[in-house]
Amino acid sequence: MGENIMMHDTCKKNIFVFGAEEFNINQMKALASAKHYCFHELLTHQQVKCWNGHSVQKIHKSAMERLKAFSGSVDAIVGYWDFPVSTMLPLLRQPFGLPSPSYRSVLICEHKYWCRLEQKKVIPDYIPDFCAINPFDTNAKQSVTVQYPFWIKPVKSASSHLGFKVRNDTELDQVLQIIRKKICRFSRPFNYMLQFAELPDEIDAVDGNYCIVEGIISRGRQCTLEGYVYHGDMTVYGVVDSIREGQHRSSFARYQYPSTIPMRIQREMIATTECFLKHIGFDNGPFNIEYYWEPIKAGRDRIWLLEINTRISKSHCPLFRDVDGATHQKVMLELGLGEKPDFPHREGKHKIAAKFMWRINHDAYIRHVPSAQDLQMLEHEYADANIQLHVRSGMRLSELMDQDSYSYEIAVIFLAGNSQQELLQKYRDLKKAMQIELEPVG
Structure with a gap:
């Protein structure tokens, strides 16, 4: 993206995207409401996520200088990445008087220990x-x-x-x-x-x-509630299942929407979330919160709160588009503009959608990956698929940044269908067709 897409129209709302990159910008521009917006790049994803020689202090200063130098109105500042984007957003919005959760409420959620201390005060039965x-x-x-x-x-x-x-x-x-x-x-x-x-x-x-x-609370079934708080009222508009695999079940295999966890369990999770967010004063922002449900044969089910994020999950955007008819970036954008979100429900082309994380559990050299042309052909063959390849020929998996402690994510594949059986078969077929070749190290 360059300045050629930054030309601002005085009739449109100027929305600055902190940590912008092409895939998510294109999804936002595809929204029906995007005709009313001008999107502006507020630093690139590469700049906000790679800190070697580019400190967070410099990121903060550069973003603020860019905003203050803008000749038009700054109508919203949004972001969908984790740290430092989610943490810094309230600080960037405050000088412009823009709607935002308070910095304190965001920081509580970002600081894992502080968050647990506050949870212990109001929802002690849901934490380890x-x-x-x-x-x-x-x-x-x-x-x-x-x-x-x-x-x-x-x-x-x-x-x-x-x-x-x-x-x-x-x-x-x-x-x-x-x-x-x-x-x-x-x-x-x-x-x-x-x-x-x-x-x-x-x-x-x-x-x-x-x-x-x-x-340890990594037992049972995991899910994520996607929601928002607007003027003190909390709404959860979707629940996504998180399926894990690998050693200690520590690595995500796929996110699948909609959730199949019973509604009575979902309602208890929603009530627990509302109690905590009111306690810390979180308002006028999106969130996603992760839970485990541990069914118990005799006695009470156990629900465990894993963690909360003060942003939408970008990983879930295509899932909501395929099932509900719009990416939930729509929620993020409307909240950023101070508007109550108006999000569709089950208006998409498919009944089920997933993000698959293709993982390898050992270090290896990459001997062959599909070309960009190969990937385009596969996306055409598998309608509504999107493939994001993280590796290149000749590299070693241990060169990948910010991986979990037990696996390497080599690709992300978004797929949709009308049944779980269809979805999983598409994934198996697509992985085989990609013909990625690995050579184990040592």
């Missing part, structure tokens, strides 16, 4: 045991109050980066060594963001260099 530890403390093991096995992860990361399942002291020693070496990728920029908030005493010392330890 947890504690904070300093991985650089020589007595870190002694500060753990959660029994093995448990999960450990930084208080701020993304895509399960540096998240580990730990079963004993030996494994804890091993993962602490890894965390100490790599945590600075997120801790340094997150600490920059923390300075803009007045932190409570129990959080002031727990900065981005800390980790949270949590009891």
Whole structure:
């Protein structure tokens, strides 16, 4: 994208997209309401996600300078990426008086330990045991109050980066060594963001260099509620199932919409979400919140709150388009403009849709991948498919950035259909047709 698409029409709303990239911009431009908008690039995805030589402080400064230099009206600032985009949005909106959740409410959700502390005050039955530890403390093991096995992860990361399942002291020693070496990728920029908030005493010392330890809750079925709060009223417009696979079931295999979790369970999740968001004062913004449902044969079902994000999930956009008739970027854009979202329901061409994450559980060299022309032909053959390839011939999987601790994501494939059987068969056929060749390392 270049300045040629940035020409602004005084009759249209000027919407700045923080961390813009082609795939999501094209989805937004395809919305029926897009004829009323002018989209402007507020830094590229590459600039906001790659911090080598481009610090978060520089990102913040560059974005603010770009906004202040704009000659027209700044009507909305939106973003669909995780950190630092979701964290920084309230700071960018505030000088222009734009609708936004408060910075404090966003930061609570972004800081995993602070978020658990607030959840414990109002929804304690829906969260696991947890504690904070300093991985650089020589007595870190002694500060753990959660029994093995448990999960450990930084208080701020993304895509399960540096998240580990730990079963004993030996494994804890091993993962602490890894965390100490790599945590600075997120801790340094997150600490920059923390300075803009007045932190409570129990959080002031727990900065981005800390980790949270949590009891295991990765049992049962996982789903994500997509919703928003507008002038104090919360709405959930879709529930998406998250299917995991691999070692410790730690890696996402696909997101599938609509959810098949029983409505009585969905209603309890919605009520729990509303209780928490009112407690922290989250308003005028989108969110997605992840839960586990653990059916119990005798007695009460268990519902566990995993985490909450203060943005839409971009991964779910094509799923809503295929099933409901519009990407839920529509919700993000209307909230950004201060409008109550008007989102369709079951007006799409398909009954079911999914995002598949093609993962490899070991390091390998890439010997062959399909060409851009090959991918176009496959997308034409498999109607409504979209293929995003993350690898190239000659590279090694361990060169990929920000992967989870147990697998490498080599491609993302969006597909839709009228049954789960049809959907899964399409995925198997498409993977085979792509003819990706791997050679294991060692």
